[in-house]
Amino acid sequence: MSSRDQFASKIGFILAAAGSAVGLGAIWKFPYMAGNHGGSVFIILFIAFLFFISLPVLVAEFMIGRRGQVDAVTSFKQQAPGKPWYLVGYLGTIMASLILSFYSVVGGWILSYLIRAFTFRLKSGDSESFEQLFHAIIQNPWEAVFAQGMFLLITIGIVQAGIKSGIERASKWMMPTLFIFFLILVVRSLTLPGAMEGIRFMFVPDWNQLNWETVLLALGQAFFTLSVGVSVMITYASYLGENEQIGSASIHVALMNIFISILAGLVIFPAVFALGFQPDAGPGLAFVILPAVFEQMPLGSLFVILFFILLLFATLTSSISMLEILVSVVIGKRRTNRVRIAWIGGLLIFIVGIPSTLSFGIWSDVQIANKSIFDAVDFLTNGIGMPIGAFFISLFAGYYYKTSVSKQELNTHPLFYYVWLILIRFVTPIAILIIFIQGIRNVF
Template sequence: MSKRDQFASKIGFILAAAGSAIGLGAIWKFPYMAGTNGGSVFIILFILCTLVIGLPILVAEFMIGRRGQSDAVTSFKKQAPRTPWFLTGWLGFILSGIILSFYSVVGGWILSYLVRAIGFKLSSNDENFFAELFGNLTLNAWEVVLAQGAFLLIVILIISSGIQNGVEKASKWMMPLLFVFFIILAIRSMTLDGAMDGIKFMFVPDWSYLTGKTLLLALGQAFFSLSVGVAAMLTYASYLKKDVRLGSSAMNVAWMNIGISILAGLVIFPAVFALGFSPDQGPGLVFIIIPAVFQHIPLGSIFLIIFFILLLFATITSAIAMLEIVVATAMGSKFEKRKKYAWLCGIGIFIIGIPSALSFGKLADVQILGRSIFDFADFFTNSIGMPIGALLMALFAGYQLKRAEQLEELPVKPWVFTIWRILVRYVAPIAIIIVLYQGIKG
């Protein structure tokens, strides 16, 4: 039996964990959520919610994972034998598979756009061109399914190479490039004539947006953007050595996630305002508005290629975490069979995801509780599954683990530990229950 893999370095783990968190949530969802909810006020609330609610749960998940040194299911079985807590691990397994099944569809769209961008086919003076392009792409059954498969193939190849040679190596070069590309694009966007209106939108608060609804949306964004609740962070932390400090690692991941989200805003909003577009375009912002914005920028075609490359990197790093949870759970202690399980799980998720890929075309008439297959998978995982998963993580770390066990994994100053314990035992669960209620209600 081969030995269980581990991260070779702390920075490798932080970049991999940050990659899991920094996906479409930061680059695609954050800008349109901020754009439709007042900009700066939403951003302030998002930062506060990330640090007060998201960070304590992230630490909790790290704690459970490193203590277990196993896949999610086995970790709970080791730490709470003869109890139903192991079902939390299976919940993460199921949620990760469903998330990756529709997430890979969006990854396929990004690949399709990138291929067109590289071929300089994303250029038109027709203002309806990009809306029609996106509509035609999602209706093209062969292209969306093949692109989804191509995206998953990349992820499978990385996962099959293991933690050090696959996940860690990929994260070590993709994440720094992600930051570099974003900084280049942000500088270009902020130097456009009229860009200051977009910067003001992001950093000068309009307090009329300070409402309960905005707070709830910011809490949901902070919560989901850290990838907590699906055992992704638990699984990554299970490959950690004991000398890595969990508190500082979690803080680094949280700040990197906030940083990329703000950089995404600095790429998008100054350009959107400078060129007369509206910031409240919703989910179509990345695939319809952004390509149109780049049409009006010198060397826009080159910058558009860079944008879709970094969007692809961010999507891949999150997808890696999702597939790793499924593979780690499926293979258990059969570490030598990682490649086999990576392919089996990847192909299985591809098949499960085909209905989501076709839900905008051939299966558009198929509805589940009034939603398309794609939208239902998104709703079920984001609004119900992830909050339940995160609530269970917080309760397990806060109540099932003894104080001495918590201190062993989190050797920080007494007052820091006390604050974390209060947040994870009381504040975070209440906040999660509110998000869960609103998600089911909405």
């Protein structure tokens, strides 16, 4: 343990882990999912599922990582010698790398918007003009690939610096800044005439919107929002001191994720309703509707810049965790240089991600199972890889660990422990199977 880099403080670990979870899922996907599926009803279901389905897996990953104090693959090998559980670590490493390959595509779009905002070239005045701009950006192969590369360069630069000097320092700087920018945008959104309609949409449930589709989508959003299933949290917890309390750390990460998701809604929905737009704009909400909304506000250009800086920070805090798991595994196997592996791994992920980047432009006709390359990789990771990984992590922590081991590792109040044990053994695996089966059904 003495030779392994560790987080300097518990708050540094929590901010890094929360940053991994607080990504595009919380700020980009959550608002348009809620907007399309009942607003407050979706939000209530999301919060309930996050605590009872996703949080137990997060606790399990923290437990496995902190107990192992090594990379995800080696951790399973050491804790289950001679058994194939280590394949879960390899699966997570591959899935995290693939996620980053298309996640960096969206990170590149954010950089393109941010550069235009800083140079005052993001003024169009209405959603139709911003929609044309969005398509122009994602369909331009040179700009899209270049922006994707720039986003990965920033990610590599943080990861290659190590845990304390890179990931922890960046998280301690970006996460508080993200909160401050969010609060500024929330205050501005809530002071718009007519903003109360957006508040009602978020917090006054219309139970007529409750249906099986809303339940399944809220379940899926809650499951994916904490970055579980790809061993990212196992990797982060491996840099955590053995005396840290992982139960409270897990709850803090979950609460921060909920808080950010609610703040995202408070930025978006009051402004959208106040200025006459619709909340069900789908994935284009962040890149088409919101710029048009901000442009209609006084000092709109400033708020556009703040929003895309916020979005960039959230995306980076997730991307660094996805590259770190690859770096951690390779270093663990070969004891080689972190800087070299970060650059080589980032370059390979960049190359793998180019087809996803081009799938909106010159390769838009290429289909895999009736999906674009981008959507196919998204489904492979989020629809197949993550549920499988989370399922086996649940079984490992719930059944392979003896209760004496898991009780010692969790080191918490007996009630919390036994509730976690019931959830991780019985509730979470069933929920994950439902998500997995529903995802497969949507394809076929």
